Amino acid sequence: MKRMFMLSVVAVTLLFTQTAFAELTKIADNVYSYVGGKDAAPANSFAANAGIVIGRDGVLVVDTLISAKEGKRFLDDIRKVTNKQIKYVVNTHTHLDHALGNCVFTRIGAAVISHTADRKLMERVGADTLKNIGNYGLKPEEMTGTEIALPSLYFSDRLTIDLGDETVELIRVAPSHTEGSVIVSVPAKKLLFSGDILFTDFHPFLADGNFSGWVKTLDELMAMDVEKIIPGHGPLSGKKDLMAMKEYLELFDTKARELAAKEMDADAIAAELKQILPKRSMADWMIGYNVKSRYLSK
Numbered sequence: 001m002k003r004m005f006m007l008s009v010v011a012v013t014l015l016f017t018q019t020a021f022a023e024l025t026k027i028a029d030n031v032y033s034y035v036g037g038k039d040a041a042p043a044n045s046f047a048a049n050a051g052i053v054i055g056r057d058g059v060l061v062v063d064t065l066i067s068a069k070e071g072k073r074f075l076d077d078i079r080k081v082t083n084k085q086i087k088y089v090v091n092t093h094t095h096l097d098h099a100l101g102n103c104v105f106t107r108i109g110a111a112v113i114s115h116t117a118d119r120k121l122m123e124r125v126g127a128d129t130l131k132n133i134g135n136y137g138l139k140p141e142e143m144t145g146t147e148i149a150l151p152s153l154y155f156s157d158r159l160t161i162d163l164g165d166e167t168v169e170l171i172r173v174a175p176s177h178t179e180g181s182v183i184v185s186v187p188a189k190k191l192l193f194s195g196d197i198l199f200t201d202f203h204p205f206l207a208d209g210n211f212s213g214w215v216k217t218l219d220e221l222m223a224m225d226v227e228k229i230i231p232g233h234g235p236l237s238g239k240k241d242l243m244a245m246k247e248y249l250e251l252f253d254t255k256a257r258e259l260a261a262k263e264m265d266a267d268a269i270a271a272e273l274k275q276i277l278p279k280r281s282m283a284d285w286m287i288g289y290n291v292k293s294r295y296l297s298k
């Protein structure tokens, strides 16, 4: 009996391990994405979402995960859904977990697109990030084959891409999660990929953020005719999650400033914030990281 129990524990553990990788989920006709991954390990791209829009003339990829290995996993999953040519890759922004898989797609002829400011960011820090990958909790062997593939097309405000029977709009409202964060809107489906402008049920990464621009961007997304939002991290979302994100940002900023002014240390501030902030099931450790990066004078 005890042995049976042990065996079933092993079986359940194996099952869990095998399903820890999210699968590409159909979000709407011609739109698929990873959503709501539960394994936020660095080698699993911190559970970043990535997806595709399929048109008559080809495929547009939204974000590429953290490494060549992760990009390849994504490409293999795309090929289970469509054999059409992958023409474009959009980087919603160029943080490593959304853009270091670019090389997998440029090797098969895709053009990478981003906002000008995030193209510059990747040009400035991409090579160093890869060289110092241990700082992000990654091992060199997890990055085998990964190369920096800079966007070859970049824009400042808005870009429309016609995939044949699907039109995709790339829109940058204001500096937000990064200076050049953009959203990928599929107007006919009332759907958008928000990149890391939205984290749902996942503590957000705030270090490179512009809070006033971020709030403005969230307000503009709330005013759009949109029903489904694929966040940068977390499950398929909607407008109530945009509202929750805005409240989180404002609360975090106000309280972190107050606590930092009392000259508390980072761990104490993070512990206090954890009590005050709305509960999110993923990435608690991000709170302390954000405090250190934004609110404590060095």
Ligand SMILES: [Zn+2]
Pocket: 093, 095, 177, 196, 205, 232
């Ligand atoms: Zn990010």
